[in-house]
Amino acid sequence: MDAKSLEELLYIEGEQMKMSEKQRLILNAAIEMFAEKGFASTSTSEIAKKAGVAEGTIFRHYKTKKDLLLSIVMPTVTKVVAPAFAKNFSKEVFEQDYPSYEVFIREMLNNRFEFVKKHFPVLKIFIQEAFYQEEFRNVYKQVFNEHVYDKFKHIIEHFQSTGELRDLPADTIIRTTISSIIGLIITRFLLMGEEMDEELEKERTIQFILYGVKQKR
Amino acid sequence: MDAKSLEELLYIEGEQMKMSEKQRLILNAAIEMFAEKGFASTSTSEIAKKAGVAEGTIFRHYKTKKDLLLSIVMPTVTKVVAPAFAKNFSKEVFEQDYPSYEVFIREMLNNRFEFVKKHFPVLKIFIQEAFYQEEFRNVYKQVFNEHVYDKFKHIIEHFQSTGELRDLPADTIIRTTISSIIGLIITRFLLMGEEMDEELEKERTIQFILYGVKQKR
Amino acid sequence: MDAKSLEELLYIEGEQMKMSEKQRLILNAAIEMFAEKGFASTSTSEIAKKAGVAEGTIFRHYKTKKDLLLSIVMPTVTKVVAPAFAKNFSKEVFEQDYPSYEVFIREMLNNRFEFVKKHFPVLKIFIQEAFYQEEFRNVYKQVFNEHVYDKFKHIIEHFQSTGELRDLPADTIIRTTISSIIGLIITRFLLMGEEMDEELEKERTIQFILYGVKQKR
Amino acid sequence: MDAKSLEELLYIEGEQMKMSEKQRLILNAAIEMFAEKGFASTSTSEIAKKAGVAEGTIFRHYKTKKDLLLSIVMPTVTKVVAPAFAKNFSKEVFEQDYPSYEVFIREMLNNRFEFVKKHFPVLKIFIQEAFYQEEFRNVYKQVFNEHVYDKFKHIIEHFQSTGELRDLPADTIIRTTISSIIGLIITRFLLMGEEMDEELEKERTIQFILYGVKQKR
DNA sequence: TATGAATGAGAGTTCATTCAT
DNA sequence: GATGAATGAACTCTCATTCAT
CATH class of the missing domain: 1.10.10.60 (Homeodomain-like)
Structure with a gap:
């Protein structure tokens, strides 16, 4: 580097x-x-x-x-978890930047995907060690709680109030959204590598998050 | 044990x-x-x-x-990946056991969740080592390809033909479904522990897979 | 050894x-x-x-x-400091073994001299380390206080009561007696080595302790 | 310093x-x-x-x-061992300064005691190293032989001739005198510290050297 | 079959000393 | 003259593995 x-x-x-x-x-x-x-x-x-x-x-x-x-590892934790939420969410900025949940998760996914691509080795090290060192997990949790959780929740509630999102508990939406993104990232960077059609799968993941796999009636 | x-x-x-x-x-x-x-x-x-x-x-x-x-680690790989699909998929068995995709993923999720709960330490070891030993990842991939992929795809196509599932590519559905399940499992066993309401989150994950977070219009 | x-x-x-x-x-x-x-x-x-x-x-x-x-080092401390006083000082044994202070210090000096001769390397190690490790000095002090001081004092007071010893404070007699013995030992084992006439100097040291260097008038 | x-x-x-x-x-x-x-x-x-x-x-x-x-360490050796004897022993100076052995050892003891008190750390270093480096011991011996021994012996013989000192061999008197002084110094600076009554013990050590512990008959 | 003392290669770490700045 | 980064040899200690019992 x-x-x-x-x-x-x-x-x-x-x-x-x-x-x-x-x-x-x-x-x-x-x-x-x-x-x-x-x-x-x-x-x-x-x-x-x-x-x-x-x-x-x-x-x-x-x-x-x-x-x-x-x-x-330590300086990286903050940088990988927080930045998507680092913006100053003044109302105007926010509504201009994220007119819909779709725009929001598309930006988040792209942004984090690129970050991971660029810094994958460091992240791999972090994840490995987080397996057995509680210290590492706690740093992650702390950063998440301090910098991400409230803002993410706020965003979700906003888009629930606009009627874009279903009335699931925010926690569940957060978890499933993040799971899907991380699932994509793991598939790409640990399991499949370059053989995956990145743009296509990113788009499909977004669609999956947004519409689910089940046919609409 | x-x-x-x-x-x-x-x-x-x-x-x-x-x-x-x-x-x-x-x-x-x-x-x-x-x-x-x-x-x-x-x-x-x-x-x-x-x-x-x-x-x-x-x-x-x-x-x-x-x-x-x-x-x-080796004997465990097969057992964690395969068994949900190990049944003999004669037509009758299949339609009887899985009248809908919902029933199928509910069973799969419950089944794997219990397996992980029971054998978490061994799985943790496998995952850790899979990070750096290609040998381990290959065993996983091989088992997946040999025992899971075709059957999973077959099931999806079946439920697409019945109109239950949307016409997304089977690969995407497989990946997103598995991502969501693994995401739940990681959240439960690595991040949150006992403080999570297991049954509730399992159900929500299933709903998420099935309907997505976006409001139906 | x-x-x-x-x-x-x-x-x-x-x-x-x-x-x-x-x-x-x-x-x-x-x-x-x-x-x-x-x-x-x-x-x-x-x-x-x-x-x-x-x-x-x-x-x-x-x-x-x-x-x-x-x-x-530790097991040696006790053995070098205490044994001269380890006997059971029942009155009969004592008066039989030590009819005079002269007999007592002659035995003590000979006994400790032989012990040092036999175990000089270990003692040298102890002394070296005692210079900078308080732990070592404390062990020495503790053994001295527990096993030696009271008995030594008792002996001195006994021979003061018989009129053999002058009425100096017991502490001073203890210190000067031990100083003289240790001085002899250091001279022999650290400074002069074999060139010293051992028996002669031992005898002179005893005489020095007993009569002092100053002529009696 | x-x-x-x-x-x-x-x-x-x-x-x-x-x-x-x-x-x-x-x-x-x-x-x-x-x-x-x-x-x-x-x-x-x-x-x-x-x-x-x-x-x-x-x-x-x-x-x-x-x-x-x-x-x-090296410059210190000379200074610690020699100075008490560094004076120019012209007959007049000598008899004026040291009218008796008692005056002589009192001055020597006080003088060396103060020197040690002032320069204890350096002396401690010297002694430690003298334990294992013959080089150091030899320097000490050489300085002693060159600057101290003859003069000390001369002093003793003088006071034997005046009848103040007993007819012990000068070597023995030298060794026992020095032993007693060093014993006092070690007790004060290594074992007891400030808790010792300095002046009292100095006086007693002098008395011990001069009269011995045995009662005069 | 089970033991555990012994091994020696190699681990992380320290340190006196050098040298370009 | 003074600095402090860099060195690499040597240090204490650990470990997977062997083997005589």
């Missing part, structure tokens, strides 16, 4: 952003290896070799191996 | 089924630890201690640590 | 005493190296090499390097 | 004396850390941090870490 993208991805507000060249090499190598073999199965000596630095150099920048993992 | 369940779960056709007592202790301990901490982060000595056997005993039954992993 | 001596030296009451052959080799090597180069400057790989075992073997027997140090 | 004291302590005749500010910071930090944790257990980075300089700066002033140790 080039220096700029990496810094943008791993930048946390309030932290100093500048990375040294070696640090970038280390992070890129670590992301690649962790994504490929998993955190526990990747040795710091492998990372050092791939990065082309001495093993000691890793520990000059990151106190422990776990520290290196966190510095890769 | 008791001896019988374990043998059933890990039994592969054509193999000798009898397990010694020690072997069962080892497998149970390994499943628990692998699920909790991951394969790479679990040491054989931890397994031995938890199983109450000597370290050497593990290697008497399983040539390597990886061997132990495979003997846990 | 032979197996028997080592076990006797490092045995702690209430612990299991049997040492494996390898364990003995490790302890002997560790004592030798720690005494020669100090704890911090001795690497576990050196110890392993000198003991003729694999490095891993050390950690099978001792959880950490520090553990190895403690298992050498 | 202030600049002047430090320079005085570590000054060796014939060397250039000026220390830079940074050098002083480094030496003070090193003395403190070495005394607290021992030479081998103190890292140069700790010293640099405590001194508030960069790690590289240490190596600009001292070729190696050991060099730093030597530059602290």
